[in-house]
Amino acid sequence: MKILRTDPLRPDPQVVKTAAEVLRRGGIVAAPTETVYGLFADARSDAGCARVFKAKGRPPDNPLIVHVDSVEMATEVAEVPAELYEVLKRVWPGPLTLVLKSKGVVSRCVTAGLETVAVRAPAHPVPLAIIRELGAPIAGPSANKAGRPSPTAAEHVVEDLGGEVDVVVDGGPTFFGVESTIIDVTKRPPLLLRPGPFTVEELERFFGPIEVPPVARGLSEADVAVAPGMKYRHYAPDTPLVVVHFDLSAAAAALRSRGLRVAVLCAVGKCAEADAVLRLGDDIYEVAKNLYGALRELDRLSVDVGLVPAVEERGIGLAVMNRLRKAAGHREAFNLEDLLRYELG
Structure with missing residues (x-):
């Protein structure tokens, strides 16, 4: 495994060239995006895609996201409705993934055999430069072992995947800290599959009313994953975690x-006396950015359980609660009775 460091805003051309060459020959590369670090293969490569699934330990029915550098490249891999073409030019590059009808250009491994494909144009110079150097879209999930908290720094990738990746491009910490928003625009109205930095309030300015099902709030799991984050254990530390909706001090003391x-x-602004304290931040965007790092740090503490306060499910808070519910294995406590019924420790 090579670790190649670069300025995230002005990617080193040699680093970009090396990463593209690895992808071209069927290798896999971890690199930052504005959301989390991704584990990428050439989206057309069956061999590269298979390596991504193997390295991550990812179930084969959990599709990857195809990353493109433009709306024009998106039209090469997916059927983009005419009415969305100009909309995408306004919202991309950005932390927004669309589920569209696939044209069958990318590997069937990437789409998990589905007739749809998840596509986005990342708002980060590093993956955009790699895509342009490769001359083709790249596909990948977050660069962590399946089920673990997603990586927001290169050291998280190394911690989880070690020598299973050919190249790790270290572009420093990511900006948002939670994965892209995913909407299925093959449905009417569009269906929110995974909340993220591109909020529902912002989505509705461009796409009209958005349906928000329980799976998007992290309240249930999908039977079929048409996009990442809908099925299986995600984002979870090994230490039991509980999302607390009542007084945090009372919960910790009990x-x-x-x-x-x-x-x-x-x-x-919610905290309590405890055996260990991890500070996510008082601003909800700061909480999102620091969440996965804190979940990883939780496992390095000698504690029996972690408690985290619920946040308002508005704006990026919806994404934070989605991740917290999944990280907690759906353990939520609305009062002491709820909390004490869990088998903890």
Whole structure:
């Protein structure tokens, strides 16, 4: 495994060339996007895609996202409705993925055999430069072991994947810290599949009313994954985590009185005395950016359980709650009785 460092805003041409050459011969490359680090293969390569799934330990029915450098490249791999063409020119590059009808150009491995394909143009100079150097779209999920918190720094990639990746492009920390928003525009109205930095409020300015099903709020799992994040365990630390909707101090005190060592993940002004404290931030965007790093840090603490306060499900807060519910294995406590019924420690 090579680790190649570069300025994220002005990517080193030699680093970009090396990454593209690895992808061209069927290799896999981890690189930053504005959301999280991705684990990429040439989207046309069956061999490269298979390596991504193997390295990540990803179930084969969980499709990848195809990353393009433009709306024009998107039309090469997917059927883009005419009425969306100008809309995409306004929202891309950006943290927004669209599920569209596939043209069958990318590997069937990438689409998990589905007739649809998830596509986005990332708003980060590094993957855009790699795509342009390769002259083709790249496909990938987040660059972590399946089920683990997503990587927001190169060291997270190395921690999870080690020597299983050919090249890790270290472009520093990512900006948003949670994965892209995904909407299915083959449905009417468009269906939110995964919330992210591109909020529902912003989506509706461009796409009209958006349907938000329980799976998008992290309240249930999909039977069929037409996009990442809809099925299977995601974002989870090994340490049990509970999302707390009532007084955080009371929750921490109740568990500590029963002999449990408790870590509190402080967020949006809510904190409590505990055996360990991890500060996510008071601003919801700061919370999103720091969330996965804190979940990784939780596993390095000698505690029995982590507690994190619920946040308002508005704006990027919807994405944060989606990730928290999945990271907690759907453990949510609305009162002490709820909390104490979980088998913790």
